[in-house]
Amino acid sequence: MSDSTIQHDHLRKMYSEILMTKMNQNDVLSQLTDEDLQTLHRELTKWFGASPPETVRVRNDLKRILSKLSLDNIPGVD
């Protein structure tokens, strides 16, 4: 591991895998379909170790993703 880029990618991958595991283990998130869970995870992954993203852009992206997810299995109002 002599190249910093490889090291950074390694860190990103490591964090990404941990996050995916935690998302799968989460009681609520595990109710999402695999596809939705991966979409959500992918959305977060793109910001790992990146230059500071603009808040507005992150907000718009997250809102867009949230609107696409199927929340049928997520607990709502009783």
Place this chain on the structure above:
Amino acid sequence: MVDRYNLISLRVHNFMGVEQSEIKFTDQEKNLRKVMTITGHQGGGKSTIIFAIQWCAYGTSIGATSRRLSRTRLYPGKWGGKQLGDISVTIRLRPVGDYGPDSDIFCKRVLHEDGELDSLQVTIGPDNFDEIESKNYFRQIFGKPPQIEQGAMWVIRKEEMQRMAETITKTKSSYFLDFMNLDVPLNVLSELKSDNDNTIERIGRKNWPSVHQLPILDASRNSLRDVIREDKMEEEKLIKWINENKPQKTQKDLQEAKETFDKAKQKFVDAEKSLSENRLRRDELVDLVNVLLSAKLDSSGIPVEPSFNSKYDWEDIASYLEKTRRFTPNVTNSIKELAKSSGYDTSGLLDRQESKEEWIAKIRELRRALNDQINSTNEIRQLESIGLTQENLQEISRTNLEFEKKTKDLGKLSERLSQNLEKLSGIESEIKKIRRSETNESKDKIKLDLAERQNNLLNGLMDSIEEANHQYKIDLLSQTIKRVKYFWDIIDQRREYVPLLIETPTPQFALENLSDSSVRYVQLDSSTGTASGGESQLLLICTCLAVSESSGAKMPIILDDCFTDVDEPTVKKLLSTVSEHFNSLIFVTNYEAKAKLIQNNDGVLRISRDHVDTYVNAKNSENWAKWE
């Protein structure tokens, strides 16, 4: 995605002993220097350069207590402990890779004379970022400000080494997360959750319409509709009757007709009465004849014979009259006829002069009564001829009264209908309002449900990130420990010890003797630790390098000569390892010999100042820092 930056230049203004200077880290062909040495004599200003870079990255918040890079420590000595101007440092960086000058990032920190806090300004090409965005960029490039227990480990000096030795624990390892830089997404997740919380609270505050009133209103409406329907049917019937029984004459006309009829009738009755009263009796008729005859004779100039003054002598009178030839045979014959009737004497013939006027008046009265009778009879007949009989008038009057009653009934019914329709409209409007509210409520409930679901999802996501952060720190610590051993294996030339993390009672790095497994603790100062000074320094440097790697440091590794006790072969191996591994190194040392230990050096920056008290300014800056 930028992973590492090269230093292009450093511009310093009123910082410590430098009034004005710009050091360019590129060569004459403007090529980047990835590995370089900064050397010079004691007090020349090498540390000032490192401090300037460090201050630009973290500001005056860096460190604490004795290590604090406090505000007053930045002031040039001649300021006498008071800030007399703006202090600023600008670092120009270029991302490693296929990037040109257009991609250069200018990170500027200014401490204004009249300002309490530093201000940050990031410029990339023509773009100037605002304070918040600039802060994010600083954070991403340099990592969190190293407040004792945390910080991206890219400036390695004795202070950082000691700090690292003290803080390499599971609980104090948040610097590992600096590289991930998930603050913005996490803030956004939190904001989105807050938005949803606001939605939930706003909807929760609403008063829902009284839906339970709907059945009551529905029943009232249905009942009212029945009433209205019946009333309408009744109204139709009434209208039909009224149209069919519209009176030929109005009540006024009828009244007038009745009055005319009654008047005619009264006239007839009066005439009858008058006629009855003026009817001639038999004895009066004889008297009348006498008067009439007397008057006629008198007007004809015929004297009345005294013999006439007897009873039942009408034939004589008639004969007398015939002789006068003044009377027609009809008259004389009529007079003769009187003789045949009893009671018609002629005794009054001579003395009837005085009753003549009375008879004229009486006759006139009789004639008037007769005329009245005739006229009234004619009038009645005329009225009857157009249907104005007593019976008809009564029937018409009765019908008219009924018509009036029905018309009044219709009026009342229409009024009631109108009121009920208005009432129905009110009820229907209320029902619509409730139903509409019910629809809105339904929509709100959908929104509420969505907000709740999203919040649960966001909570799940934030929890997952938090758990991932925790796990990542643990894993990174474990990996870092392995990497400490890795760097040690490469750099250490003696092969007597291997690094070891002692977890209890206080986590700390130590060295394990390969031959007898004895443990030597890191020596932080002369009074602590059992490892030698050189071994301790090497272990801490390896730790710093491992942490720097794990925390994803993006700046060049700056090694301030902090391994004075390490032997030369090891230093040589250390420098070559860092320069090869990180491909970016700034090595700062007082010693000329050490400066030459780096094999693939891209340049040596010599710092020299003739007199310690002389401030570096625009005029002497070039002489102060020279590339060799």
